[in-house]
Structure formats: C-alpha cells, structure tokens
Amino acid sequence: MASVFKSSAQASMPSSTAAAIYAFPIPSVFTTASNVLTWGYTVLAIVVALLALEQSVYRLKKRHLPGDAWTIPVIGKYADSLKPTMEGYMKQWNAGALSALSVFNIFIVMASSNEYSRKILNSPNHAEPCLVYSAKQIICPDNWVFLTGKQHVEYRKGLNLLFAHKALGYVSIMDATTRKHYNEWLQNGGKAKPIMMRIRELNMITSLRVFCGRHISDAAAKEISDRYWDITCALELVNFPLPLPGTKVYRAIQCRKIALKHLMDAAAASKVAMANGHEPECMLEHWVALLNDPSYKGRKDFSDREMALVVFSFLFASQDAMSSGLTYAFQHLVDNPHMLAKVREEQARVRGADYSAPMMLSMLDDMPYLRAFVKESMRVKPPVVMVPYKATKAFPISEDYTVPAGSMVIPSFYNSLHDPEVFPEPEDLQPERWMDPESSANKNPRNYLVFGSGPHKCIGLEYASMNIELCIALAATMMDWEHVRTSESDRIKIIATLFPADDLVMRFTPRTNA
Numbered sequence: 001m002a003s004v005f006k007s008s009a010q011a012s013m014p015s016s017t018a019a020a021i022y023a024f025p026i027p028s029v030f031t032t033a034s035n036v037l038t039w040g041y042t043v044l045a046i047v048v049a050l051l052a053l054e055q056s057v058y059r060l061k062k063r064h065l066p067g068d069a070w071t072i073p074v075i076g077k078y079a080d081s082l083k084p085t086m087e088g089y090m091k092q093w094n095a096g097a098l099s100a101l102s103v104f105n106i107f108i109v110m111a112s113s114n115e116y117s118r119k120i121l122n123s124p125n126h127a128e129p130c131l132v133y134s135a136k137q138i139i140c141p142d143n144w145v146f147l148t149g150k151q152h153v154e155y156r157k158g159l160n161l162l163f164a165h166k167a168l169g170y171v172s173i174m175d176a177t178t179r180k181h182y183n184e185w186l187q188n189g190g191k192a193k194p195i196m197m198r199i200r201e202l203n204m205i206t207s208l209r210v211f212c213g214r215h216i217s218d219a220a221a222k223e224i225s226d227r228y229w230d231i232t233c234a235l236e237l238v239n240f241p242l243p244l245p246g247t248k249v250y251r252a253i254q255c256r257k258i259a260l261k262h263l264m265d266a267a268a269a270s271k272v273a274m275a276n277g278h279e280p281e282c283m284l285e286h287w288v289a290l291l292n293d294p295s296y297k298g299r300k301d302f303s304d305r306e307m308a309l310v311v312f313s314f315l316f317a318s319q320d321a322m323s324s325g326l327t328y329a330f331q332h333l334v335d336n337p338h339m340l341a342k343v344r345e346e347q348a349r350v351r352g353a354d355y356s357a358p359m360m361l362s363m364l365d366d367m368p369y370l371r372a373f374v375k376e377s378m379r380v381k382p383p384v385v386m387v388p389y390k391a392t393k394a395f396p397i398s399e400d401y402t403v404p405a406g407s408m409v410i411p412s413f414y415n416s417l418h419d420p421e422v423f424p425e426p427e428d429l430q431p432e433r434w435m436d437p438e439s440s441a442n443k444n445p446r447n448y449l450v451f452g453s454g455p456h457k458c459i460g461l462e463y464a465s466m467n468i469e470l471c472i473a474l475a476a477t478m479m480d481w482e483h484v485r486t487s488e489s490d491r492i493k494i495i496a497t498l499f500p501a502d503d504l505v506m507r508f509t510p511r512t513n514a
C-alpha cells in the first residue's frame with residue numbers, strides 16, 4: 001500500500017520538486033505516514049464539502065416549504081420509505097399543502113391539497129408520471145404506460161374503447177369466476193381465515209378471464225396468480241439496482257416473463273378465433289374485432305407481444321389497487337351490519353328471488369346503494385394514496401414556489417378525500433352522501449381523486465368499480481359473514497396499496513335466502 005502511495009505521489013510531481021524532496025534523507029516510514037495523513041485529510045475535506053453541498057442544495061431547493069430543515073446525509077428519508085406507515089404519511093401531508101423531503105438525494109415535493117394535487121396531474125407540460133425505478137425493468141421499457149405527451153394521448157384513445165361502459169359486457173365472465181371462488185371459500189367448513197390473499201387471487205383470475213377469456217388455461221392463470229406477489233413485493237421505492245438472481249426485481253422479472261408468454265399466446269389465439277368468425281367474448285377478442293372493423297380509423301398493426309404488454313399493464317395497474325378496494329369493501333361492510341342489510345335489500349329488489357341467475361350489466365346499473373357504498377368505501381380508504389410524478393422542467397406550482405426541474409413531485413389524495421368542507425365527518429363511512437345530488441360530495445367531484453385526474457386518470461375505473469360491486473353483491477347473497485376482529489384489524493399496512501394489517505380475518509357460511 002505504502003509503495004503505491006509513494007510511487008503515485010512521485011509520478012505526479014514535477015521533476016524539480018521531486019529532486020528537492022530527495023535532497024533530504026527522510027526515513028521512508030515518515031514519508032508513508034505523512035502521505036497517508038495527507039490523503040486522509042484530502043478525502044475528509046472532500047467528504048465534508050460534499051455533505052455541506054448536499055445540505056445547501058437541499059435547502060436551496062426547499063426554500064420556505066415545510067419539511068426537515070436538514071436532510072439525513074446521503075440516504076435522506078430512505079428508512080421511512082422502506083417501511084411506510086399511515087402515521088408517517090399523515091405527518092408529511094399535514095405539514096403543509098406543499099412540503100419537501102429528500103430520499104437518496106432525490107428532491108421530492110409532496111402536494112397534499114386538492115388544488116396542488118390536481119395541478120400536478122393536469123400539467124403534462126411540466127410533470128409526467130414516474131413509476132418507481134424497478135417498474136421499467138418489470139413491465140418492460142417499451143410498454144405503452146411509459147409514453148408521455150401527445151404519443152400517450154393518441155395511444156390511449158385506442159385503448160379507451162375497450163373500457164367504454166357499453167363495451168363492458170364481461171359481467172357474465174366476472175359472475176362465473178366469482179361464484180366459483182366463493183363456492184371454494186365455502187368448502188372450508190366455516191373456518192375463519194385471513195382473506196386478503198384469497199381476494200388477490202379472485203381479482204387476478206377474474207381479470208385474466210375478462211382479458212383473455214378461454215385463451216388462457218386454468219393452470220396458466222393459477223401460475224400467474226401464484227407468482228404475482230413477487231411483482232408486488234418488488235415495487236419498493238428503492239431496490240437493489242441490478243436484477244441479480246435472488247433479488248426481488250429478478251423474481252418479479254421472472255413472473256413477468258411467464259405472464260407475457262401466456263398473454264402472447266392468448267393474443268395470437270384471439271386473432272385466430274376472430275379470423276374464424278367467432279363472436280368476441282373477452283377483451284382481447286373485442287380488441288381484435290375492433291381492429292378488424294373497416295370503419296375503425298386508428299392504428300391496426302398490433303403484434304401479439306404489444307397486445308400482451310398492454311394486457312400486462314392492465315394487470316400491473318389493477319391487481320394491487322383492486323385487491324385493496326375489495327378487501328376494505330368487505331371490512332367496511334361487515335363492520336356496519338346496517339349497511340350490509342341495505343345492500344341485501346337492494347339485491348332482493350333488483351334480482352328478485354333468483355340469486356342463482358347470472359348478474360347482468362343492467363342489474364348492476366340499477367343498484368345505487370351498492371354503487372354509493374363502494375365509492376364511499378374507497379374514499380375512506382383510498383387504495384392508492386399518491387402517485388409519483390417528475391417535474392420535466394421548472395414547475396411554478398404556486399405563486400411563491402417553483403418545483404425545480406428534475407425533482408419528484410407527488411400528488412397525494414388522502415387529504416382531498418378527507419376534506420371536512422366537502423365530506424363532513426370525513427372519517428365516517430356515509431354512502432348516503434353520494435345518493436343526494438345536492439350533497440357537497442356530489443357538488444365537488446374534483447375532490448374524488450381515488451382514480452387520479454387528467455390525461456393519466458385510471459383507464460379501468462368503470463371496470464374496477466363494477467367488479468368490486470359485483471363481488472360484494474354475490475358475497476352478500478351467497479354467504480353469511482363474520483369478522484373475527486384482531487388487535488390489528490384497524491391498523492393499516494402499506495404494500496403498494498392499503499390493507500388491514502391482519503389481512504382481514506373472516507368466516508363465511510352458506511346463506512339461505514329464504
């Protein structure tokens with residue numbers, strides 16, 4: 001080591017200085033020690049300067065915004081982001097309508113008011129969505145969800161048609177899949193079980209059947225469903241940068257490869273089925289039929305892979321959020337028996353005595369109480385509490401603050417959805433607030449940010465709401481419910497979206513609707 005220091009110091013010195021030093025017979029041990037000291041001081045000075053610079057840059061960007069006066073060197077609030085809690089989030093949201101923090105030197109502006117959150121979502125010239133770093137590795141960089149600006153608007157126009165209300169004729173597929181699952185749930189002899197993972201499986205299989213219909217086998221659907229948890233677990237803010245075997249991102253990529261293979265096969269089979277004159281049933285078939293329609297003016301050349309990537313983006317965007325929405329819908333309803341009774345009354349009115357008859361879209365359209373309940377349940381516990389965006393240029397978000405270019409800027413939805421001016425007694429579940437057209441909730445639709453706002457607003461919101469409603473309607477009529485409350489029932493855990501910390505322990509028994 002010493003010789004390395006010595007020779008490098010000599011090599012870098014002008015020859016005249018080196019000659020002067022060699023004029024003094026300094027013992028080599030002193031030369032080495034002083035060189036080490038010099039290097040040590042130099043390194044220390046650089047580190048101190050960098051840390052001071054880090055703090056200055058943070059304070060310069062933060063200006064007067066609320067938030068820690070100093071950032072923790074290098075990691076910032078990384079520890080908080082590893083194990084996020086609602087309490088931690090609330091503290092940040094309640095610090096101010098705009099507040100600042102830093103994670104690994106990424107400067108972040110958090111918006112918590114309705115005005116600023118909506119401004120971010122509706123300013124495509126200044127900010128665009130920026131998913132966590134691992135998302136690109138998992139859902140492939142060429143996935144349409146990474147398009148921005150005009151390209152995004154154009155691409156999305158074609159996909160919107162797949163979710164138009166009248167196009168959502170998939171209710172019979174959803175009905176059959178959900179009944180099959182509930183019958184399996186009822187096979188366990190009335191034992192109480194945590195249902196969060198069961199709900200995840202139900203959602204995944206339903207979505208795969210809606211998207212791919214008969215073109216995906218039971219075994220393939222089960223394989224995707226079983227492995228999908230690996231993707232959810234890889235959605236942390238910061239992951240190990242290389243997707244090496246054993247890392248979360250590696251496992252997530254393996255799951256995506258399997259899913260993409262099955263989805264490409266389904267896309268190819270849908271094209272064949274449509275070419276053979278079959279009536280379209282699932283979303284992929286409807287899409288192919290649309291592309292084949294001579295009156296369709298949009299782009300038509302979608303490869304199997306591109307279609308598979310689009311379907312995968314729907315799974316990716318829906319699985320966690322829809323599972324959270326449905327889990328809390330169960331919890332809210334079982335904890336409010338008078339609401340469950342109203343849901344059942346409405347089912348009896350709309351479906352008559354025959355609960356074995358498949359649900360139809362027209363029936364779902366005639367269930368205002370259920371619709372209001374599901375909407376209110378997601379207001380009280382929004383599945384997605386915030387979406388990360390990135391300022392693509394300096395973004396003058398308020399009169400006295402401009403978000404620096406390159407910063408992350410995060411619209412959060414919770415405060416908007418719990419604004420007491422718009423939602424009196426905001427923590428209370430009150431489905432009725434959505435049933436009165438004159439209520440402040442209905443008069444302020446801009447506050448309902450559960451599905452976002454602006455050009456990236458959730459494309460699947462109708463489908464998601466409808467599916468949760470259908471699952472609740474069938475569960476209310478097929479089963480009697482009991483909530484086995486635990487000390488963790490009311491605590492929220494955050495795994496990409498919100499869930500009850502005990503995974504919601506429930507007991508279901510067959511219901512006789514005599």
Ligand code: HEM
Nearest residue numbers: 314317318321322325384451452453456457458459460464
């Ligand atoms: C309860 C369930 C759901 C919730 C709470 C939810 C919420 C959201 C939110 C907050 C966004 C971001 C909006 C923005 O940036 O303004 C989003 C985007 C998106 N969602 Fe959903 N979502 C749900 C279900 C679904 C479903 C079922 C699908 C598809 C079948 C879906 C597909 C998408 C896609 C593709 C985007 C990105 C849209 C774009 O960038 O243009 N979501 N969702």
